[in-house]
């Protein structure tokens with residue numbers, strides 16, 4: 352098993368695999384690649400989104416299966432909007448921009464009082 356993280360400067364805009372937001376040209380981002388249970392994977396994301404993902408890992412990961420990079424999907428799949436809002440609020444002081452981008456991607460689902468976990472957004 353190995354993992355590598357390298358920092359790059361975006362020459363053109365990219366999409367972040369963690370928050371689904373834009374990585375603007377000229378800003379830095381991380382390229383993550385590794386091997387998990389025999390499969391190679393790679394992801395590209397904002398540096399603070401990577402940190403937020405690691406911070407949420409204990410809360411959301413299935414310890415046999417790990418955790419997908421797509422945080423909107425991971426979160427909306429497992430908990431209700433109210434619970435999601437609580438865990439995002441708990442991270443806001445550490446990763447304010449990453450939390451903002453994630454709330455933007457989840458805005459319709461978070462605003463739905465009747466939504467349950469298990470929704471794919």
Ligand SMILES: [Zn+2]
Nearest residue numbers: 367370397400
């Ligand atoms: Zn991001």
